[in-house]
Amino acid sequence: MTVTIKDVAKKAGVSPSTVSRVLSNHPRISLETSRKVKAIMEDMGYTPNMMAKSLVSKTTNSICFSLPKPAEELFSNLFFMELIRGIVTQASRSGYDVLISSGANEKEELEAVSRLLKGRRVDGVILLYSRTDDAVIDFLESNDYPFVLVGRSDRYENILSVDNDNVMAAYDATNHLISMGHERIGFVSGPPNLIVSRDRLAGYRKALLNSGLEMRDEWIVEGEFLQDSGYRAMSFFMNLPNRPTALVAVDDMVSFGILRGLNELKYKVPDDLAIVSFNNIPLSELSSPPISSIDIGIYHLGYTASQVLIQNIKSPNHDAGYTNRFVIPHRLIVRESSMYSHAKNKTE
Amino acid sequence: MTVTIKDVAKKAGVSPSTVSRVLSNHPRISLETSRKVKAIMEDMGYTPNMMAKSLVSKTTNSICFSLPKPAEELFSNLFFMELIRGIVTQASRSGYDVLISSGANEKEELEAVSRLLKGRRVDGVILLYSRTDDAVIDFLESNDYPFVLVGRSDRYENILSVDNDNVMAAYDATNHLISMGHERIGFVSGPPNLIVSRDRLAGYRKALLNSGLEMRDEWIVEGEFLQDSGYRAMSFFMNLPNRPTALVAVDDMVSFGILRGLNELKYKVPDDLAIVSFNNIPLSELSSPPISSIDIGIYHLGYTASQVLIQNIKSPNHDAGYTNRFVIPHRLIVRESSMYSHAKNKTE
């Protein structure tokens, strides 16, 4: 049926070990034997059985990208697409396969990851975000499995992670609005247990503080990274007596929701409300008006995560002291949603 | 280190075979032993080694989703996201893992698929599209590996495939424009070697023919499933002396390109040009104006593909005569890009 190393060995008149050594370019194999065996392998269409190989080498040449929520929900954000794109591209270049796993909740995610890792189906994991409290990270840490976080954790210091400087990013975004003359700026945040939400909120606050602008609690609302949250936030803000003239939204999807709502109410962007958000997903420039966004290099984030993880799998440099936090630069992309604003005209 | 079946056996005072049987709920194990062993497994934190299991069972409980192009390029289309979403969701429900693989070209794809299948790393493959001539399919067919096609092949009859009725879908899309009063309708096609392009083109032609409308070769342009193609097609069409008043585009991404171009030139949609395209990706309703699109149930396509594949892996019903082509229904979603058109007013 399938041709194994033994079949090749028999045909070549050598032992299986010799064939195995030919395969791995062992130095102590004569050129002659090597050539002969290789020819026969080619001839018989031999392909190594990865399972057998993995069994003995305890290595699988594949990594897992684990999603904290059911695939259904998460994938609606283009963010993940970009991330996967980066991960798969890099992994494939390093000769690694990528396995996508997802659970309905944190418990299921833990089960899946544990099964894959303990069952030796993957060598390491790429994790997304970081809740402030995370059983999956605990598991990975205490079992010493290779993993990298896209995002960061505030609980552990020595965790390998790839992230943006979200505080700075939000600072930049907010400052941009300030420089356009806005003085009442609101913030649509994400789930408060996500560090990314808190970092961005912190950056927003820092910018306001820095410019001596008013900071009101009612100008900050929490939501999910979904359109709906934006929609709801919008209607809340627009009903405020002294409403903001500009909004920083934690994710582009949120902006789309805001846009949709504003559109329905015939408000104009950016004249009635200017918007800047984060992530700069491929859609941001397609909406109307196009949304100003902080490009956080999602693809790059994924690419780097994969690279760092695989590097760590290959040589677990547990020497503390090395860099273990990789910061991907961001940059503000100004588009129509925050240009020529009413507020700006006022101040000029 | 890791706890194996033997460790459990030793601690339980039984043989490894007994533990193995407990694991697989073998009927001839006493309830008592079963309970005891299970308790000990739990206690020691035993997780079966998938590699070892796979080695003997020749089964991996995972499938591969193979992408014909480098991940970089392909993933820019939200189509894949949706597809993966469906695949991963269903596979995970069936207890299967999904591996994403991609090559830079057909040859690389073949290599990857062959490596995964012959190396027994996955049990089956989901393939995308179908070129009219496909080495990968040849390989899979002749080696009798389980696989399912998303799309269809015109060369083979007994291939498992999940698809839409693209001819009908294009017919519906075109008829919709015709019913809005358009008489000069153009078509932006995809690569001519893809069957989906040809089917949609055929449906477009059929609709025109059916209504006795003029059919011009210059009203049909070919491109990729990318924004750029739309952009280019747009500038070509708009420079035509007797230009179409409406366009059918083979993919939503193409429409976005058209929209962008039209926007730059200050043309209005749908007044200057009405648009209908295919796939109804999550963005279609977010663009401005929102795009009319044929919803082909991408998620459903992926979900079904996974289901059919796994079913086939579990029990290779090679009885010809069974259904092997699954058709996912489509439906037209009419949005602003094809409503209230100038052309319509003209005829009313």
Next chain:
DNA sequence: CTGTGTAAAGCAAACGGTTCCATAAGGAGG
């Protein structure tokens, strides 16, 4: 001519399971 070093290849024991076959212990039937 014997001893030693070295290159090339073989042997066999893992890796962690599964499964066919054998065995032991009871219980039933003669």
Next chain:
DNA sequence: CCTCCTTATGGAACCGTTTGCTTTACACAG
């Protein structure tokens, strides 16, 4: 009381590789 089944378990081979330890065969120095 002795067979014959049945049921619950153990033993061992095997899945396809890798790899440490030998073995073989020379070549060369003493």
